[in-house]
Amino acid sequence: MLYAVFMSSVLPPFPQPQEPFDTPQLLEVGPAPEEPCLRADAARNRARLLEAAARLIAEHGVAGVTMEAVAAAAEVGKGTVFRRFGDRTGLLMALLDHSSRQLQADFLGGPPPLGPGAPPVERLRAFGVAVLYRSADQLDLQLAAQPEPTRRYANPPIQALRTHITMLLRQVEPNADCELLAQTLLAYLDPAQIHHLTRQCGMPMERLEAGWTDLVDRVTRTAPTR
Amino acid sequence: MLYAVFMSSVLPPFPQPQEPFDTPQLLEVGPAPEEPCLRADAARNRARLLEAAARLIAEHGVAGVTMEAVAAAAEVGKGTVFRRFGDRTGLLMALLDHSSRQLQADFLGGPPPLGPGAPPVERLRAFGVAVLYRSADQLDLQLAAQPEPTRRYANPPIQALRTHITMLLRQVEPNADCELLAQTLLAYLDPAQIHHLTRQCGMPMERLEAGWTDLVDRVTRTAPTR
DNA sequence: TACGAATCCGGACCGAAGTCCGCTTAATTT
DNA sequence: AAATTAAGCGGACTTCGGTCCGGATTCGTA
Numbered sequence: 001m002l003y004a005v006f007m008s009s010v011l012p013p014f015p016q017p018q019e020p021f022d023t024p025q026l027l028e029v030g031p032a033p034e035e036p037c038l039r040a041d042a043a044r045n046r047a048r049l050l051e052a053a054a055r056l057i058a059e060h061g062v063a064g065v066t067m068e069a070v071a072a073a074a075e076v077g078k079g080t081v082f083r084r085f086g087d088r089t090g091l092l093m094a095l096l097d098h099s100s101r102q103l104q105a106d107f108l109g110g111p112p113p114l115g116p117g118a119p120p121v122e123r124l125r126a127f128g129v130a131v132l133y134r135s136a137d138q139l140d141l142q143l144a145a146q147p148e149p150t151r152r153y154a155n156p157p158i159q160a161l162r163t164h165i166t167m168l169l170r171q172v173e174p175n176a177d178c179e180l181l182a183q184t185l186l187a188y189l190d191p192a193q194i195h196h197l198t199r200q201c202g203m204p205m206e207r208l209e210a211g212w213t214d215l216v217d218r219v220t221r222t223a224p225t226r
Numbered sequence: 227m228l229y230a231v232f233m234s235s236v237l238p239p240f241p242q243p244q245e246p247f248d249t250p251q252l253l254e255v256g257p258a259p260e261e262p263c264l265r266a267d268a269a270r271n272r273a274r275l276l277e278a279a280a281r282l283i284a285e286h287g288v289a290g291v292t293m294e295a296v297a298a299a300a301e302v303g304k305g306t307v308f309r310r311f312g313d314r315t316g317l318l319m320a321l322l323d324h325s326s327r328q329l330q331a332d333f334l335g336g337p338p339p340l341g342p343g344a345p346p347v348e349r350l351r352a353f354g355v356a357v358l359y360r361s362a363d364q365l366d367l368q369l370a371a372q373p374e375p376t377r378r379y380a381n382p383p384i385q386a387l388r389t390h391i392t393m394l395l396r397q398v399e400p401n402a403d404c405e406l407l408a409q410t411l412l413a414y415l416d417p418a419q420i421h422h423l424t425r426q427c428g429m430p431m432e433r434l435e436a437g438w439t440d441l442v443d444r445v446t447r448t449a450p451t452r
Numbered sequence: 453t454a455c456g457a458a459t460c461c462g463g464a465c466c467g468a469a470g471t472c473c474g475c476t477t478a479a480t481t482t
Numbered sequence: 483a484a485a486t487t488a489a490g491c492g493g494a495c496t497t498c499g500g501t502c503c504g505g506a507t508t509c510g511t512a
Contacts, residue, residue: 068467076492079493088469149369150418150421187413193413210403215445305502
């Protein structure tokens with residue numbers, strides 16, 4: 001599996017501007033198209049670093065992705081890695097960026113039932129399944145890319161997902177506290193939880209999938225699908 | 227706030243026997259009463275360490291709880307800390323142990339609506355509220371005690387909570403996949419999520435509480451409480 | 453009380469994340 | 483083209499979690 005290395009654009013430069021939390025201002029164009037345009041050498045190094053990281057993963061698994069190892073493999077100083085990606089989590093999230101955008105594009109503008117056109121509840125069902133399977137492969141990377149608890153819910157990709165769920169919910173249950181319900185639904189799709197259920201409890205994906213459908217039905221007070 | 231330092235008994239001694247995952251064998255007496263009885267010096271040091279850790283938290287916050295600092299404050303070698311608690315997470319969980327057992331005792335054998343006697347749905351509601359507020363104070367500690375993603379759902383206190391929810395759910399929705407629903411409900415009570423909603427999004431606890439009630443209603447397909 | 457073995461102790465040691473700061477280099481301006 | 487300056491670079495350094503192992507303690511047994 002390759003991790004879409006060559007184009008992606010995330011992450012605060014360096015002093016890490018401590019982004020204003022959780023204002024769901026997005027939903028405009030999906031992702032910002034291009035950051036303030038890196039200097040030539042910076043851009044080159046960024047690409048090298050992502051490529052190096054992907055190679056390291058392929059060879060030694062996520063555990064092999066040490067900041068120093070990446071720096072070395074990219075023939076770059078350690079400081080450069082941190083400047084560009086902030087921290088290890090940032091680097092790993094950058095590796096996931098491509099698939100993240102892909103998913104976002106799919107549910108924002110792709111064909112139904114994931115994209116617009118299908119009724120909200122069906123979009124919700126499709127959404128969960130999509131996220132579920134996306135997390136299922138990439139699981140190791142997703143787990144490793146999980147930031148410390150305090151930032152877990154405060155990063156752009158997650159917020160995009162939550163915003164989308166919220167929007168769909170509002171169309172079905174306009175009088176409910178859709179933010180909270182969305183949070184709950186999103187939690188069901190948490191990589192750590194998927195990991196626990198599939199790898200530690202041995203549940204098959206089909207069961208998780210059915211569980212999602214059922215959960216959506218209950219949360220939206222829809223009659224059971226079956 | 228003090229952290230119940232003097233009695234508690236958790237955590238694998240040292241070689242960390244990698245406990246068999248997730249077999250919900252508990253529910254027998256709640257917690258195991260006493261571990262294989264530590265050697266005198268070990269027990270003494272254990273108490274000292276917990277006391278020292280609590281003191282450090284009181285003085286410098288959770289961030290001040292460095293394994294070395296704790297060791298020093300307890301006038302003990304660093305290795306001793308790790309031998310006793312396995313890792314930092316283990317130490318912090320030990321600090322939470324008392325309140326953990328308290329809660330467990332309350333819902334296993336306390337007075338209704340938390341304890342047995344009330345109808346299941348009401349017990350569920352009470353349970354959520356209890357957990358919610360317990361996590362709300364202690365939040366910092368709870369967050370810091372959160373293990374890395376791979377172990378997040380695989381520790382005794384969490385499993386006890388999940389088992390309990392599952393049992394209650396089964397009484398209400400015997401034909402549903404109660405394990406998965408329980409997991410979902412439990413996720414709503416996750417400290418990281420509470421932190422995000424209250425401190426980062428600024429929601430008041432009352433809203434979270436209402437959200438829980440509503441969620442329970444929906445998940446159990448009960449008519450809205452209001 | 454003496455002894456042996458299991459348990460425990462402690463601190464030196466290691467690896468990796470993250471910081472710092474003087475130097476270099478690419479873009480911009482004149 | 484030279485000068486200016488903001489951005490980037492790199493690697494030494496710090497900090498902290500976690501490991502290791504020779505030596506000390508405790509406790510059951512004789």
